[in-house]
Amino acid sequence: MDLPETSGRPDGLAWAVAFPPDVRPVAGEPRPPGQGGWDWLHYDLVHSRARAAIEAEPVFPPFALRLLTGTDETPRIVSDGEAVAGVLPSFARTSGPDQQEIVWWRFAMLPGRLITARRRPMRSLADVWSALRTGPVPGGPMELLDGAITDFARDARRRVAALEDSLDSAEDTLLDRSLSADLSGVGPRFGLVRRDLTDIKRALTPLVRLLDEDAEELPAWAKQIPHDAARTVLVGALEEIAALHDRARALQDELTTRLAEETNRRLYIVSVVTTVVMPATLVVGFFGMNTGGLLWANHNWGTAFAAAVCLVAMLGTLLLMRWKRLL
Known part of the structure; x- marks a missing residue:
């Protein structure tokens, strides 16, 4: 199954995947609810008719449909005791390797049906889609959701590792006393690292809180997935961010001292x-x-x-x- 950006359908449906019992997933036309197994429908909200198509879903409660088609980007997971819906972050799929623009996608799910929606292509759902070809098949909507959260957390850790490499390079320049004339470009690099770390932290922190606090509010069918892998990767990423943030702050203080010394020497x-x-x-x-x-x-x-x-x-x-x- 190749990843489609759009299916060409008039209702904005990007793809539909059926998960019949005991067989590999099948991509094609969306099935009516209650066909056995479960289904995943993904909509492109930029399409003018996507909202109407989502609101026509007969099995989801109004709160889930409103959240699917809304514009609020506050991360959350809510439930009415049966359906589960929410807003989650991901890295934009169109951003380069040195960029980490964060976008938001929406979901609503029942035991036999998952609907996701986005306004921009993103990596998490694209990676989940790609994994369906050869990887393990999710046992249900909640397991697929857990995989998307874990994928985002791993992307965040890779981005943090790239920021650490950038910080290493700036630190080498700072500690080399022979390069005092080049210190003017080091400060902005520290600032960019701290800004990117803050952006990633703001996206990860609510996810940990959601997995810890909102688990008790989920229906029984959704509690079968413990989210241990996602929680472990998220906590690890936040710990790395905290350590790197402290290091960047210490280096910025060192830079301030070096610049003050250079200013005093010139004076x-x-x-x-x-x-x-x-x-x-x-x-x-x-x-x-x-x-x-x-x-x-x-x-x-x-x-x-x-x-x-x-x-x-x-x-x-x-x-x-x-x-x-x-x-």
Whole structure:
């Protein structure tokens, strides 16, 4: 089964997969409810008729249909005691390897039927679809949902690993004392890493809370999947994010210290030059007054004598600063 972005149907149905008992999944036309096994229907909400097609589903309660077609992107899982519906995150399927744009998809499920909907292509459901060709077949809608959550958490851990590599490179630049002139580009890299980590954390944290707190509210048929794998990967990803966040903050503090040292060094050089030149400036100002009786005004070597006085004043200032241990 190749992944379709759209089936070409007029109702916005991207794909329909039937899971008959004891056989491999079959992709094709959607089956009516109650045909044995269970079914997975996936809609593209960008299609103008997708909303009407979803609202025409006869087996789902109104709250589930409203959530499927809504626009609120708050992650949640809700149930009325029989049906389960919710909003979950995923990485956009169109983003590059160095991007981690997070998008949201919606679902509603009963023991024999799962409907998912999205407005943009995403990786989690695409990976689940691809796994249906050769991988293990989900035993039901809740197991497929658990697989999608686990896939998103693993994607997040891979993204965190990529951010760690980026942080390693920035850290090498920061710790190399010979590259002080390149530190101006290190700060934005730390900022980008911390921003991406925060985005991923904001998507993962509600999932852990949902799996821990909302499990008691699910119907009995949905509690058969313990979500142990998803919870383990999610918690591991959050721990890695917390450690990397602390490391990025420590490196940013180190960068601030290094930049302050560099600024102080430059100010010190400016101060030394200003102090050394100041006596010579005073001498030049004195001989530039053009008043009567000015020393050496009519002497052929007057300019040379004035220059010599400037040099002696500067040298004296340098010796004084060395004596006072200011250099």
